[in-house]
Amino acid sequence: MKKILVANRGEIALRVMRTARKMGIKTVAVFSEADREAPHVRFADEAVCIGPPPSNRSYLLGDKIIETALSLGVDGIHPGYGFLSENAAFAQKVQDAGLIFIGPDPYAIEVMGNKLAAKDAVKGYDIPMVPGAESAISDVEEAQEIARQVGLPILIKAAAGGGGKGMRIVEHEQELPAQMERAISEAQSAFGDGAVFIEKYIASPRHIEIQVLADSHGNVVHLFERECSVQRRHQKVVEEAPSSVLTPEVRAAMGQAAVMVAKACRYKGAGTVEFLIDEHLNFYFLEMNTRLQVEHPVTELISGVDLVEQQIRIARGETLSFTQDDLHIRGHALELRVYAEDPYDNFHPSIGKLEVYRRPRGEGIRVDDGFEEGMDIPIYYDPMIAKLITYGETRSAAIHRMLEAIEMYQIEGVATTLPFGKFVCQHEAFTSGHFDTHFVQHYFNIEALKESNREEGLYAALLALQLYTEEKKKLHIPEVGGSNWKYFR
Ligand code: ADP
Ligand code: ADP
Ligand code: MG
Numbered sequence: 001m002k003k004i005l006v007a008n009r010g011e012i013a014l015r016v017m018r019t020a021r022k023m024g025i026k027t028v029a030v031f032s033e034a035d036r037e038a039p040h041v042r043f044a045d046e047a048v049c050i051g052p053p054p055s056n057r058s059y060l061l062g063d064k065i066i067e068t069a070l071s072l073g074v075d076g077i078h079p080g081y082g083f084l085s086e087n088a089a090f091a092q093k094v095q096d097a098g099l100i101f102i103g104p105d106p107y108a109i110e111v112m113g114n115k116l117a118a119k120d121a122v123k124g125y126d127i128p129m130v131p132g133a134e135s136a137i138s139d140v141e142e143a144q145e146i147a148r149q150v151g152l153p154i155l156i157k158a159a160a161g162g163g164g165k166g167m168r169i170v171e172h173e174q175e176l177p178a179q180m181e182r183a184i185s186e187a188q189s190a191f192g193d194g195a196v197f198i199e200k201y202i203a204s205p206r207h208i209e210i211q212v213l214a215d216s217h218g219n220v221v222h223l224f225e226r227e228c229s230v231q232r233r234h235q236k237v238v239e240e241a242p243s244s245v246l247t248p249e250v251r252a253a254m255g256q257a258a259v260m261v262a263k264a265c266r267y268k269g270a271g272t273v274e275f276l277i278d279e280h281l282n283f284y285f286l287e288m289n290t291r292l293q294v295e296h297p298v299t300e301l302i303s304g305v306d307l308v309e310q311q312i313r314i315a316r317g318e319t320l321s322f323t324q325d326d327l328h329i330r331g332h333a334l335e336l337r338v339y340a341e342d343p344y345d346n347f348h349p350s351i352g353k354l355e356v357y358r359r360p361r362g363e364g365i366r367v368d369d370g371f372e373e374g375m376d377i378p379i380y381y382d383p384m385i386a387k388l389i390t391y392g393e394t395r396s397a398a399i400h401r402m403l404e405a406i407e408m409y410q411i412e413g414v415a416t417t418l419p420f421g422k423f424v425c426q427h428e429a430f431t432s433g434h435f436d437t438h439f440v441q442h443y444f445n446i447e448a449l450k451e452s453n454r455e456e457g458l459y460a461a462l463l464a465l466q467l468y469t470e471e472k473k474k475l476h477i478p479e480v481g482g483s484n485w486k487y488f489r
Pocket of ligand 3: 163274287
């Protein structure tokens with residue numbers, strides 16, 4: 001592969017191009033009229049405007065993107081996440097055009113793109129699943145029967161769902177008919193597929209997912225877990241690796257299960273197998289995301305593996321150059337998704353211009369972003385400005401570094417989730433590791449947010465930092481260096 005086209009925008013386009021450049025591969029950016037000045041466009045060796053701002057007239061135009069690739073002598077297309085990344089028909093067209101799709105085969109995308117098909121595919125592999133319906137249901141009586149079997153509360157989910165959308169909790173039987181009707185119509189309008197199914201609602205779950213890598217020669221490894229339990233609207237905001245609760249035994253069992261899921265769909269490339277775990281560390285398969293995940297950097301930091309480089313190597317047909325035994329967890333990493341959203345106003349998108357934009361810098365701090373000072377946050381796309389990632393030898397070191405980085409990050413012109421990150425990193429439930437997916441629901445409110453972002457809070461955090469720095473000196477904790485840092489700016 002000598003030249004790749006990145007069919008995406010923002011931080012992920014830039015992230016992919018950086019690794020491509022490191023590997024001596026030329027890059028092509030495609031962009032919409034809203035992204036003319038975007039860093040991913042300027043970074044690429046070549047860039048082509050493919051249409052007006054709305055994504056269905058630009059970033060989702062698969063045929064136009066393939067045409068562009070062919071006309072520029074590209075050999076491979078990297079889809080990033082979102083947009084066309086989990087579109088099996090697009091992956092097929094890329095292959096039919098004689099290009100390499102940097103991702104799994106269309107078959108795996110198709111199977112895992114539907115939560116019911118995914119469950120069906122992994123059935124024979126002894127993988128624990130959330131109790132519930134095994135096929136789509138549209139009949140209220142059938143739903144009531146399943147609800148009685150698994151016990152309330154239940155969750156009605158869209159088979160084609162994603163991005164935290166299309167889920168409805170039912171706590172009382174009388175709500176079931178109305179919730180089902182809503183779930184079906186939501187699924188139809190959001191995903192063009194009204195199929196819904198039922199899962200038992202796990203009361204106090206943690207979201208823990210396993211990163212896998214599979215080559216085209218049948219070798220599959222896992223790169224441990226990421227914990228993504230801090231969510232709002234079923235969508236992740238803070239992620240970390242490793243999880244603070246897994247024992248080595250459960251980690252190994254989940255890793256093994258994830259490898260089996262990958263084998264079940266003849267997976268190729270980098271993928272993520274998502275699980276929920278309950279208070280007793282029982283784990284249940286949720287779904288597989290057949291692409292690079294937003295939160296992949298935390299895995300890169302603790303494993304020292306550049307996941308994009310592996311995606312490209314695997315797409316070129318190379319054999320994995322390491323085995324499971326070669327992989328080890330080193331240190332701890334956290335990621336905060338810095339969205340242009342106002343945590344003081346129910347996480348409403350806050351659109352505007354980045355009047356001031358200064359990134360934090362320093363050891364153990366990585367910022368993956370796609371903006372520069374003075375740029376507008378386009379209204380057409382996901383309002384994520386950046387991912388702020390920190391690394392430390394221990395979990396508390398990574399948390400302290402996150403607080404330090406949040407203080408250093410200067411963003412003016414739009415509201416962001418930075419104060420929320422500060423709230424999380426100072427909250428006892430988070431620092432002690434005793435939290436679940438209801439963290440926001442249980443602990444978050446405006447008063448608590450204000451409290452944690454008051455000056456006293458700031459001083460407390462700085463004091464803790466100072467104590468930590470002194471302690472670190474006393475303990476002679478080595479400064480972070482070596483292989484984990486090669487992906488940093
Ligand atoms: P991750 O698990 O990588 O954090 P998210 O669920 O946050 O992934 O989704 C990553 C991106 O892909 C987001 O921009 C999200 O809106 C988009 N996305 C995910 N699944 C779908 C889907 N089925 N339809 C539309 N967009 C999706
Ligand atoms: P998506 O495709 O939107 O990412 P997932 O099935 O991965 O959907 O679920 C997203 C989130 O919704 C999970 O991380 C979890 O917080 C919540 N969730 C999903 N299924 C259940 C369940 N059965 N019980 C409790 N919470 C769930
Ligand atoms: Mg998911």
